[in-house]
Each structure stands twice: as structure tokens, then as C-alpha cells.
Amino acid sequence: xxxxxxxxxxxxxxxxxxxxxxxxxxxxxxxxxxxxxxxxxxxxxxxxxxxxxxxxxxxxxxxxxxxxxxxxxxxxxxxxxxxxxxxxxxxxxxxxxxxxxxxxxxxxxxxxxxxxxxxxxxxxxxxxxxxxxxxxxxxxxxxxxxxxxxxxxxxxxxxxxxxxxxxxxxxxxxxxxxxxxxxxxxxxxxxxxxxxxxxxxxxxxxxxxxxxxxxxxxxxxxxxxxxxxxxxxxxxxxxxxxxxxxxxxxxxxxxxxxxxxxxxxxxxxxxxxxxxxxxxxxxxxxxxxxxxxxxxxxxxxxxxxxxxxxxxxxxxxxxxxxxxxxxxxxxxxxxxxx
Ligand code: SF4
Numbered sequence: 370x371x372x373x374x375x376x377x378x379x380x381x382x383x384x385x386x387x388x389x390x391x392x393x394x395x396x397x398x399x400x401x402x403x404x405x406x407x408x409x410x411x412x413x414x415x416x417x418x419x420x421x422x423x424x425x426x427x428x429x430x431x432x433x434x435x436x437x438x439x440x441x442x443x444x445x446x447x448x449x450x451x452x453x454x455x456x457x458x459x460x461x462x463x464x465x466x467x468x469x470x471x472x473x474x475x476x477x478x479x480x481x482x483x484x485x486x487x488x489x490x491x492x493x494x495x496x497x498x499x500x501x502x503x504x505x506x507x508x509x510x511x512x513x514x515x516x517x518x519x520x521x522x523x524x525x526x527x528x529x530x531x532x533x534x535x536x537x538x539x540x541x542x543x544x545x546x547x548x549x550x551x552x553x554x555x556x557x558x559x560x561x562x563x564x565x566x567x568x569x570x571x572x573x574x575x576x577x578x579x580x581x582x583x584x585x586x587x588x589x590x591x592x593x594x595x596x597x598x599x600x601x602x603x604x605x606x607x608x609x610x611x612x613x614x615x616x617x618x619x620x621x622x623x624x625x626x627x628x629x630x631x632x633x634x635x636x637x638x639x640x641x642x643x644x645x646x647x648x649x650x651x652x653x654x655x656x657x658x659x660x661x662x663x664x665x666x667x668x669x670x671x672x673x674x675x676x677x678x679x680x681x682x683x684x685x686x687x688x689x690x691x692x693x694x695x696x697x698x699x700x701x702x703x704x705x706x707x
Pocket of ligand 1: 627628629665666667668669671672673674675678683695696697698
């Protein structure tokens with residue numbers, strides 16, 4: 370564990386513990402340092418959101434936890450513990466056994482997540498291969514789950530193929546498949562991005578209801594702050610491969626302390642009060658992760674940067690209980706001594 374590990378320390382063991390995780394991608398142009406010193410906990414039955422711009426590393430983190438990252442990815446430091454088991458150092462067969470059983474995932478695009486040449490029935494029975502029971506029992510469970518996610522006439526629709534369902538229905542089927550195995554941890558990677566606003570609200574409510582019913586933990590990746598506020602208990606804000614702030618949803622949304630979190634919230638269309646033709650953006654671009662220079666990763670876009678930000682990487686300063694931010698200003702303000 371690193372010196373400035375900002376994750377909350379509670380007596381109950383979290384379902385997922387990520388500690389000081391560094392991940393590089395090997396590319397022809399050099400090594401891309403895609404994740405750096407990422408630490409995050411997901412407690413039992415807790416929903417943790419990961420937010421940030423495109424390129425912040427949130428999906429890379431989700432795929433790394435699932436062990437689905439690309440061949441050119443290499444974890445260079447840190448640990449990922451799932452129910453106390455070290456995912457990065459367990460035999461690949463044992464890790465595969467966890468997938469679709471104790472851990473499951475909902476992908477961003479329901480059009481490509483389902484196999485187009487197999488019926489929904491076959492896919493929903495296949496996903497239960499870890500579970501005991503006859504085919505008819507597994508079929509009955511699939512029908513029940515399709516009914517719970519709001520697919521009308523599930524008995525008959527089960528024999529359909531993915532192309533016979535709308536995008537929203539397909540995402541409901543993906544949710545049904547992911548939760549059919551009653552996982553301890555569900556990872557949802559931007560599950561509403563491909564859907565329109567009305568469907569997004571429906572899917573978020575559905576996920577919330579089913580999470581409560583099943584009692585699983587959820588790692589919810591999204592760039593939609595409203596969805597995160599609606600669904601999550603805690604939030605981690607990522608920027609250019611680092612978690613720059615994390616805390617309870619109410620703390621992050623009502624008392625953001627990192628300049629990047631504040632800028633991100635100011636760009637949320639739901640917070641714009643005046644009529645405007647141009648949506649606000651954060652000036653500048655996410656820096657190249659090929660060669661990380663010393664100092665704060667956000668300094669080129671930060672309105673509050675000062676000389677120290679060029680020289681030192683900020684540690685995680687506690688703001689309140691279980692609320693941390695990586696910004697030198699917090700030390701200067703003496704909010705809580707680090
Ligand atoms: Fe801005 Fe400096 Fe804080 Fe980084 S450490 S967010 S550059 S003030």
C-alpha cells in the first residue's frame with residue numbers, strides 16, 4: 370500500500386480493493402501510462418461511480434478489474450483484490466471461473482455485446498454454466514429475469530435473436546444476463562451511453578432496483594453526472610489515468626474540492642441555469658500519457674496552478690471522512706492536515 374493511499378479503511382473487508390494500480394500500454398510510440406497510482410474500494414452492496422472525460426482511464430480500469438484488457442496492457446504496480454483474492458496473481462483458469470459467476474459486466478454497446486447468431490435463450494442458458502440445474506430450470510430463471518427487466522411476453526421472446534429487439538430492449542437483456550448469475554460485483558461500463566435520454570432514465574432506475582434486490586456491489590462507469598448522482602453511493606473522479614478526488618456522492622456533488630471536479634460539474638448541462646447556445650467546456654486537452662512529466666497532471670488546464678504544481682505530484686489530502694482530493698491547495702488551506 371502506498372504512503373498516500375486514500376481509500377477508506379473500514380472493519381468490513383470490501384468486495385473490491387484496488388491498491389496503487391499502475392498500468393501501461395505498449396505502443397509503437399512508447400509506453401502509455403494509462404493508469405497511475407489508482408486506489409479504490411467497493412464495499413459490499415455499495416454502488417461506486419467512476420466519472421471523468423474520455424481518455425481519463427475509467428473504462429481501462431473497469432476492463433482491468435475484469436481481466437479483459439488488451440494484450441499490450443501491462444500492470445506494472447499495485448494489486449486488485451476481489452473478495453480477498455489477488456486477481457492479478459491468480460491462475461488464469463481460476464480467474465476465468467469468477468467471470469460470469471462472482472463478477473459480471475454490462476458493456477457499453479448492447480448491439481455488439483450479444484451474439485447475433487444465437488437466440489437469447491441459448492445465450493441466457495450459456496451464461497448460467499456455473500450454476501446447477503437442468504436446462505428447463507435455467508430457462509425458467511431466464512424467463513423470470515427477462516420479466517423483471519421489463520421484457521414483455523418473455524416466454525415467447527426468449528426464442529428471438531438480438532436483431533429482433535430494440536436497443537433499449539437489448540440493454541435490458543444484457544442487464545438480465547449480467548444479474549442472472551447473482552454476482553457479488555457487477556461492473557457497468559457506460560451502460561446507457563448508446564441509449565436516448567428517456568431510455569437512460571428507465572435503465573438507471575431498473576439497475577437501482579435490481580441492485581437493491583440482489584444486493585450486489587456495482588462499479589458504475591459513466592460520463593453522465595446525473596446518472597451517477599442518481600445511482601451511486603460513492604464517486605471516484607478520474608483525470609488522465611489518476612483518481613483525483615473520491616468521496617460520498619453528496620460530498621463530491623455539493624462540496625467538490627479538486628479544481629477538475631469543479632470544472633467537470635460546471636460543464637454538466639443539468640446545472641446550467643441561463644439559456645445558452647454553447648455548452649461550457651474545460652479549456653485545453655487531456656495531456657499525452659506517453660511521457661508523464663513531474664508535477665500535477667491537471668496543471669496545464671488548472672486556473673489555480675502555482676509553482677509547486679509544476680514540481681510535485683499532489684498526495685491525497687483528506688477533506689472530510691472518506692473524502693479525499695489530490696490538490697496542493699488543500700494543504701495550503703489546512704482543511705485537515707494530511
Ligand atoms: Fe491545480 Fe495545482 Fe491543485 Fe493541480 S495541484 S489541481 S494544478 S492547484
